Each structure stands twice: as C-alpha cells, then as structure tokens.
Amino acid sequence: MRRLIHVFMSPACRVARLALGEKGIPYSLSAADDAQAHLPVLAEDDGTAITGLWAIVDHLEGMYPDNPTLPHDPLERAEALRLFEWLMTQFHEAVTRRIVFEKAAPAHTGAGDRRGPSMDSVRKGRNTLAEAFDTLGALAEERGYLACREATLADFAFAAHVSALDYFGEIPWADFPQINDWYARMKSRPSFRPLLADRLPGQPPVTHYAELDF
C-alpha cells in the first residue's frame, strides 16, 4: 500500500492526508525520521516518491481525477489556488508557525528553529489569526465554502491549519461563528476522520477537538 511520510502537526502533511481521503485512496502513514526534510512524501507502490504538497496534489489530480479538489471553472479555480497559496505560505508563517510550532514538540511539526521568545510569538500569531478568521469567515458565509459553493483545496488547506490550532485549544470559537459553522461541515467529511483521531504522545488534544457538533 502507498505510504505517506509525514509529521502530525505540519499543515502541509495534513492537507495531503485530506486530499488522499477525498479521493478515497488507501494509504498508510509513516512518521518522518527527519522532521526537517521536505514533507510530506508520498511513496508509491512502485517505489517512486512524490515530494512536497504541490507535487502530491498535482500528482493526485493527474492520476485520480475523480473527486477533484480544484473547481473546473477557471475563475473559481484561480480563487481556490490564491487562497491555497496564501494559507500555505503567509498564513502558515504568520499564524500556525507562531502558535502550533511553539506548542508542539518539534518532532511533530518539522520546525527547524524556534524564532524568538515563545509567548511573544504566540501572541503575534493570535492577533493575526483573529484578522484572518474575520476575512475567511466572511468568504465562507458569502460563498458557502472559501472559494465557491463546493469545498476545494482552499478549504482543505484552511481546515488543516484550523485542526492543528484547535488541537491545542487555540481557536476562540465564540468569536468566529462563521468559521465554526464552516469547520463543523468540514469535520463531518469522511476524509477528516483520521485527523480527528490524532493523539501526540504526552500532548493530548483539548476535549472538544474530535467533537463533530462543536
């Protein structure tokens, strides 16, 4: 069976798991030996390895076009990719790295180094999180999902970040009812179940982490 080499709290690794799940492709998980490697890596049955989220997404879309993770309409597709890129780069650097990568053990994040004092980093991340959640919440309310009426790669990317942040209780849900509604729908997808079963040794999730109706 094909294997996904990953670390648990890397958003890129979580997006790859969601994309495999959305396409109904069976796979097993392997913990990365070197958390600082370029992850995730999809090791195919024939011995070839596809490295990095973009290569994996492109590979899955090319080989398994059923249940596409990108819309067919060119403008919706461009919008999904705009948000996907922004979430995996800007949002990742400004929010998830600053919070999750400070809280989780480095072996589970792929973090190379920690930047500056921990609580200062977390505080900055929380401020940026609030701004971004307002913006993304408005999109979800207006469109149904982030880029259009259907869930796309943009939603899987955001859900990957949200799930990692929520694992550590870092989302003030009462402040973001639109994101709460959107995330409840994302969590109920079958592709999400494996992520909700994640448990880091010595770092259990907050109690509501796996609740579908929270």
Place this chain on the structure above:
Amino acid sequence: MRRLIHVFMSPACRVARLALGEKGIPYSLSAADDAQAHLPVLAEDDGTAITGLWAIVDHLEGMYPDNPTLPHDPLERAEALRLFEWLMTQFHEAVTRRIVFEKAAPAHTGAGDRRGPSMDSVRKGRNTLAEAFDTLGALAEERGYLACREATLADFAFAAHVSALDYFGEIPWADFPQINDWYARMKSRPSFRPLLADRLPGQPPVTHYAELDF
C-alpha cells in the same frame, strides 16, 4: 493588453514574468501600489484578476498549453514541482528574504517587516545560499536543467531568485561553475531579456548583471 501587477525584486513576480515570456504572451507591467499585497496579480483584458503565482501558473498552463513550463512525464513533473515549491518557500525564506529583502528598498520586494539586524540576516542567507547552490549545481550538471533535460518551472523559479541576488552582486560566481553555466543558458532565453533590463531607482545593478556571457 493584460497587465502584471508586480514589484521588481519579488522572486514570485519574476517567475510570473518568465512564465509569460516563455509562452510568448504580451503583457504590460504595473507597479503595485501596496507592496504587501498578495503579488503578482495578472489582470486579464476582460477585467478578471488572477492573484498569486500558483494561480497564475495554473491559469497560463490551462489557457496556453503551448510551450509548457512543466514536463509531461509524471515523475519529471513531480520533481519540477518539488523543486519549485522548495525554491518558493524554503529557499525564499532562508536565502532571498535574508539578503535581497535587506538590501532592496521594501517597496521593491513586498517585504512586510525586516527580521533582526541586517548584517546578521545577510550572513545567514549567504551561508544557506552556498549549501543550496552546491546541491542545485550538482542537479544541473547531472540532468542538464534542475528537474530534467529541459528547463521547467523549477529552473524559472531558481533563475528568478538568482537574478535578484545577482542584481546586488550577491553570488560568488567563481565558487559555483555549474550554476554559472546553467545561468548563462537561462539568461540567453528571450523570456529573460526584460528581467535583465530592470533598474531600481537609486540602486543600479552590479556591472555584470545583464551580461549574457558572464
């Protein structure tokens, strides 16, 4: 005519210019009002806007499949995307941001904030540059171009970074003959000409910047 909204020293903006050039698509350049916006933006003739490098590349490949920037072979394609992602995220953060974004005026880079003391940042960037150039030089020598025998998005991404670094004289060419050879071939492509004509007000390039046989 379609317009590319950009800043001169952002590698992502430079890749978009190369991709448009490779496909022979005419466009005009507009300087971004807000260098911190999500750039580049491709403003199409019909008023639609495609935002971010990934969306633009996907859009151009979908609408203008001639002169593809990604290989047809699935494994070469995955390798090109692996390197592309790595260059636009890891290499960007560890090298280009640390050097070019310290040296160029922020209006030309899209840099939000500068991290820590300038010379310390530049020094770290130079060390990482040397390691990365050794690795990428070996790939170029073995394969011809970075991912395979033809230039792909991986090469355009690396050439975008190299050209921004070279503008400021930050590449010790004598140390990297393999990259020198590869870059001479990249610079001779017609798509590269507009980049070699770049001149920042008050910050002229080093004298060899636009020389094709350097």
